Amino acid sequence: MSNFTGQVAFISGAGSGIGRGIAEAFAAVGMKLVVGDVDSESVRKVAAALSDEGAEVISVDLDVADRASWDAATQNAQSEFGRIDILCNNAGVAGLTRAVEDIPIEEWRWMTDINLYGLVHGLQCVIPKLKAKGSGHIVNTSSIGGLVPLPNFSEYMAAKHAVIGLSGSVRRELEPFGIGVSVLCPGAVRTALGETTVRQRPGRAALAAARGNVVGELPWRYIEPIEVGRLTLKGIADNQAFIFTHPENRAEVEAEFDAMRAAFDALPN
Numbered sequence: 178m179s180n181f182t183g184q185v186a187f188i189s190g191a192g193s194g195i196g197r198g199i200a201e202a203f204a205a206v207g208m209k210l211v212v213g214d215v216d217s218e219s220v221r222k223v224a225a226a227l228s229d230e231g232a233e234v235i236s237v238d239l240d241v242a243d244r245a246s247w248d249a250a251t252q253n254a255q256s257e258f259g260r261i262d263i264l265c266n267n268a269g270v271a272g273l274t275r276a277v278e279d280i281p282i283e284e285w286r287w288m289t290d291i292n293l294y295g296l297v298h299g300l301q302c303v304i305p306k307l308k309a310k311g312s313g314h315i316v317n318t319s320s321i322g323g324l325v326p327l328p329n330f331s332e333y334m335a336a337k338h339a340v341i342g343l344s345g346s347v348r349r350e351l352e353p354f355g356i357g358v359s360v361l362c363p364g365a366v367r368t369a370l371g372e373t374t375v376r377q378r379p380g381r382a383a384l385a386a387a388r389g390n391v392v393g394e395l396p397w398r399y400i401e402p403i404e405v406g407r408l409t410l411k412g413i414a415d416n417q418a419f420i421f422t423h424p425e426n427r428a429e430v431e432a433e434f435d436a437m438r439a440a441f442d443a444l445p446n
């Protein structure tokens with residue numbers, strides 16, 4: 178896909194951060210936008226700001242963990258623009274940053290409902306529409322952590338690793354239908370992820386406060402969400418299987434592959 182003008186993109190979690198950055202980058206190339214978020218107020222403000230800049234955009238209320246909410250939101254998109262061409266399955270919440278045995282199982286389930294099943298609902302809702310048209314592109318937001326897992330982020334890394342597997346499987350599944358699939362693996366991006374997570378689930382504030390500094394100093398290089406949006410656009414244009422954001426992550430990914438290579442080398446002949 179390379180001519181973006183007039184294409185209709187549906188972006189989840191567009192009320193803030195990377196979703197908003199994607200929406201801004203898409204608007205800049207003339208796409209029509211449906212921006213969805215569980216935070217109605219923030220996503221309405223994003224739509225108003227994009228509209229002021231000249232974009233054709235609607236906002237929709239969307240809780241990605243709820244299939245009925247997906248059905249209603251995509252029905253709104255269909256009524257407004259007649260179709261969806263690009264799905265950015267981007268909404269997500271932050272990890273608790275605690276030792277694996279200290280993350281209550283309900284928090285595992287809550288995160289997985291959003292960071293994994295939230296994307297599955299989006300796929301199950303939108304793919305039939307793309308198949309009917311015989312074209313389209315899907316971008317699933319994982320994380321570089323989905324490939325290079327950090328300690329004390331187990332429930333987040335598990336969900337993001339699952340999104341890599343989900344995307345690879347669905348990419349192969351949809352290739353014969355003329356539909357592209359990319360998995361977006363951002364490194365550190367300057368967003369409100371911690372704050373928006375606690376706003377949605379206030380009980381996590383106390384759990385996070387009780388955690389102590391298990392993660393330690395993280396010398397990450399933060400980039401702006403709009404940069405991720407531009408890279409996403411390029412990834413769609415080139416139908417990249419993976420969309421990365423930080424060249425410095427390459428060595429960490431290669432180290433993971435080195436460990437696998439070493440395990441194959443260690444096999445008896």
Ligand SMILES: NC(=O)c1ccc[n+]([C@@H]2O[C@H](COP(=O)([O-])OP(=O)(O)OC[C@H]3O[C@@H](n4cnc5c(N)ncnc54)[C@H](O)[C@@H]3O)[C@@H](O)[C@H]2O)c1
Binds near residue numbers: 213214241368374
């Ligand atoms: N910020 C980073 O460094 C980083 C790195 C790698 C991956 N990511 C991923 O990028 C995605 C976007 O996060 P962000 O960093 O922009 O954070 P953010 O908090 O700024 O934006 C996330 C948005 O998703 C929305 N959201 C949360 N739960 C939702 C739900 N159930 N239904 C609909 N909307 C919901 C939030 O309200 C928020 O507007 C997430 O999947 C996150 O895991 C972020």
